[in-house]
């Protein structure tokens with residue numbers, strides 16, 4: 367395994383995937399209500415087109431795209447719109463959302479007639495169907511999928527890559543999807559290749575998911591233009607630039623897109639959602655979430671409607687343990703600690719992790735050990751970035767390449783002084799962005 371492809375820097379983490387990796391995806395019953403935030407995609411949030419009191423059906427459009435980088439939102443359940451207001455949001459302060467009280471009619475969304483041969487569709491038709499179905503990157507970034515399927519003019523896509531790395535500890539959504547929905551994954555990859563003109567498809571899997579590797583390999587082995595590549599287990603192997611480097615030894619330039627080096631990358635769940643959107647017109651109204659943690663009674667992988675409150679999902683996993691706990695939306699490295707269980711599952715919610723808080727001495731003076739430099743996968747100087755952000759020396763902060771930081775958390779993980787490096791860098795990047803807007 368030591369010769370498997372990888373990238374520079376990074377860290378080896380305890381995985382904890384054994385808690386849920388063998389748990390088949392379970393469909394969660396409908397919650398009594400859902401709260402669907404408008405802000406679920408990179409770019410402009412969609413514009414609501416329903417008012418309070420209006421009955422809606424599962425799969426009906428409730429917000430339409432606003433501008434070229436936006437997406438569509440659908441009612442994830444049938445019921446009645448009960449509010450359009452600020453609600454808890456899992457990735458930041460309260461955010462505008464549409465609340466729907468469920469009528470408990472668990473009907474599937476209305477689908478358009480199925481298409482058996484997507485190769486008859488033009489790239490524009492594929493992108494339109496993906497936009498109409500509201501597909502965004504399900505790995506957490508929320509990038510509108512139709513935008514990624516439309517490479518900038520002049521770029522030539524050689525490789526369509528399915529990111530099946532799932533390098534965050536604890537999370538097993540993509541692992542289960544690769545095992546349970548392999549056919550749809552392959553169909554999604556074919557559609558992505560058709561839309562982008564990629565000549566080869568690659569499905570990249572870390573070497574800690576051998577069951578998924580063998581399953582996917584068995585399905586694609588007769589496909590001449592699709593390969594499965596096994597990668598070394600190292601965090602953050604699943605970050606887009608690191609993945610491209612590991613596979614092809616190509617470096618995406620700072621501020622550049624994968625298309626600049628001939629690649630397009632989509633996560634496993636996104637590729638499956640693309641297949642469903644194009645082949646059967648199914649809108650993105652649910653997703654799979656790993657609910658896990660050492661003290662969770664029934665950890666597992668649950669298919670849940672978008673907008674399901676975290677509280678409801680945690681109860682399905684056996685409820686919360688007694689005592690002080692920390693709840694994280696996402697994985698332990700890049701996830702976001704939650705202040706309330708009223709926040710809902712959004713399209714980018716890959717996991718809910720319940721942990722005991724760890725007490726550790728924090729923010730001691732830097733001992734100049736250089737560990738953070740050694741592990742930074744981007745080649746930045748995290749110790750200096752943290753210092754410049756702390757001192758609000760924004761020109762120096764920017765000069766050190768702060769905007770290229772992918773917020774992976776490797777530097778903070780290894781810091782012997784317990785410095786909150788990622789936190790400082792995140793706040794610094796936000797300050798830099800608002801300084802640019804004001805100029």
Ligand code: SF4
Pocket residue numbers: 741742743744745746747748751770771772773774775776777778787788791
């Ligand atoms: S969080 Fe940023 S600075 Fe720290 S290791 Fe990751 S990329 Fe480097």
Ligand code: SF4
Pocket residue numbers: 731732733734735736737738739748749777780781782783784785
């Ligand atoms: S890892 Fe921490 S203590 Fe070591 S150089 Fe970096 S910031 Fe300083």
